[in-house]
Amino acid sequence: MSDKPHQNLAIIGHVDHGKSTMVGRLLFETGSVPEHVIEQYREEAEEKGKGGFEFAYVMDNLAEERERGVTIDIAHQEFDTDEFYFTIVDCPGHRDFVKNMITGASQADNAVLVVAADDGVQPQTQEHVFLARTLGINELIVAVNKMDLVDYSEDTYKEVKEEVQKLLKQVRFKSDDATFVPISAFEGDNVSEKTGTMEWYDGPTLLEALNNLPEPQPPTDAPLRLPIQDVYTISGIGTVPVGRIETGTMSPGDNVSFQPSDVGGEVKTVEMHHEEVPQAGPGDNVGFNVRGVGKDDIRRGDVCGPADDPPSVAETFEAQIVVMQHPSVITAGYTPVFHAHTAQVACTIESIDAKIDPSSGEIAEENPDFIQSGDAAVVTVRPQKPLSIEPSGEIPELGSFAVRDMGQTIAAGRVLSVNER
Numbered sequence: 001m002s003d004k005p006h007q008n009l010a011i012i013g014h015v016d017h018g019k020s021t022m023v024g025r026l027l028f029e030t031g032s033v034p035e036h037v038i039e040q041y042r043e044e045a046e047e048k049g050k051g052g053f054e055f056a057y058v059m060d061n062l063a064e065e066r067e068r069g070v071t072i073d074i075a076h077q078e079f080d081t082d083e084f085y086f087t088i089v090d091c092p093g094h095r096d097f098v099k100n101m102i103t104g105a106s107q108a109d110n111a112v113l114v115v116a117a118d119d120g121v122q123p124q125t126q127e128h129v130f131l132a133r134t135l136g137i138n139e140l141i142v143a144v145n146k147m148d149l150v151d152y153s154e155d156t157y158k159e160v161k162e163e164v165q166k167l168l169k170q171v172r173f174k175s176d177d178a179t180f181v182p183i184s185a186f187e188g189d190n191v192s193e194k195t196g197t198m199e200w201y202d203g204p205t206l207l208e209a210l211n212n213l214p215e216p217q218p219p220t221d222a223p224l225r226l227p228i229q230d231v232y233t234i235s236g237i238g239t240v241p242v243g244r245i246e247t248g249t250m251s252p253g254d255n256v257s258f259q260p261s262d263v264g265g266e267v268k269t270v271e272m273h274h275e276e277v278p279q280a281g282p283g284d285n286v287g288f289n290v291r292g293v294g295k296d297d298i299r300r301g302d303v304c305g306p307a308d309d310p311p312s313v314a315e316t317f318e319a320q321i322v323v324m325q326h327p328s329v330i331t332a333g334y335t336p337v338f339h340a341h342t343a344q345v346a347c348t349i350e351s352i353d354a355k356i357d358p359s360s361g362e363i364a365e366e367n368p369d370f371i372q373s374g375d376a377a378v379v380t381v382r383p384q385k386p387l388s389i390e391p392s393g394e395i396p397e398l399g400s401f402a403v404r405d406m407g408q409t410i411a412a413g414r415v416l417s418v419n420e421r
Helices: 019-029 035-047 054-059 064-068 095-105 123-134 154-170 206-209
Strands: 006-013 076-080 087-092 108-116 139-145 180-182 226-234 238-244 253-259 263-272 285-292 303-306 313-324 337-340 343-356 363-366 374-385 399-406 408-421
Touching: 006 019, 006 123, 019 035, 019 087, 019 108, 019 139, 019 206, 108 123, 108 154, 108 374, 123 154, 139 154, 139 206, 154 180, 180 206, 313 343
Parallel strands: 006 087, 006 108, 108 139, 139 180
Antiparallel strands: 076 087, 226 238, 226 303, 238 285, 253 263, 253 303, 263 285, 313 374, 313 408, 337 343, 337 399, 343 363, 343 374, 399 408
């Protein structure tokens, strides 16, 4: 690991706008991928008749993805700049991968929105921007890519920039804060250095813009929240829950509580990578042992927190959701599955309290009869079995969720308030 501050960076944007190529180029230019690997990818890409895809191959190193030429899983890649150590959360552009996008964006601090100069704002550009905003991404860098295809035209760049600014204003992104960079990921213009192709542009290169991002503050001052991913029994130690610390810290000797299972005890040991550690913090994947807690007492989806400030368990909660795709309409009484941190719980939408204009964030209609694809709304939700979830204003890491039904993600949202049971 690097001793520089760490950032999770989401790469979002419409399919085919060059996200993977841009990421591959970034990794190459920062020395994270050696020249000979790129050469190997180049030969492979040419053999498959996809010349020019070599940088994309760096990200899409799953064979299936190469065959299809699209990005499926969220590939985690690291690179260093002068200021930060970045982990890239490459979010797939395709519709059926929106669930990955949701889980991906919710882990990111900031995002790069890739918009192709020759194509402008597309439906998925809008969807991704709205999702990024709903899921709490703070700063946006807009990379206007494929400038080589429009002969590096300043006019085209300005048109696309205006189009994107309009979109950002609509969804209430602080559009004045967004940094716009015209690039050609394929040719390498303005990624790490200016190549003289766009003399009219006097702003930062993409790497400089990344270096200028504000440093994320790790949520160590928030109370401990650790969603449980699995529970193991390890001989000689006993029951070992594992998960990733979202907020706060954990040390041996801490008194903790697991919710909604409502059991607890004293932490005996905390391990990371099979080594005992004196303390673990946000982002750390840990295994730990709690005195008196057995394998059958807790399960995946529980959240571990301090005994004196336990994770909240919702009787009902109020949430803002965005409906992405639903074949008909959603009315009160609808019960899909909510995916929040590691929990998956069927929840009933008890009431639709307000429809929100997604372009402005204002209330468009009080207590509508139904909502459908494309709508944003405030709803009251009742989990069918106990669910630990937190208001996103207090603990954003445990305040967002995806809603799935019929094998697809139909909505995403964040928790506004929790009515505890």
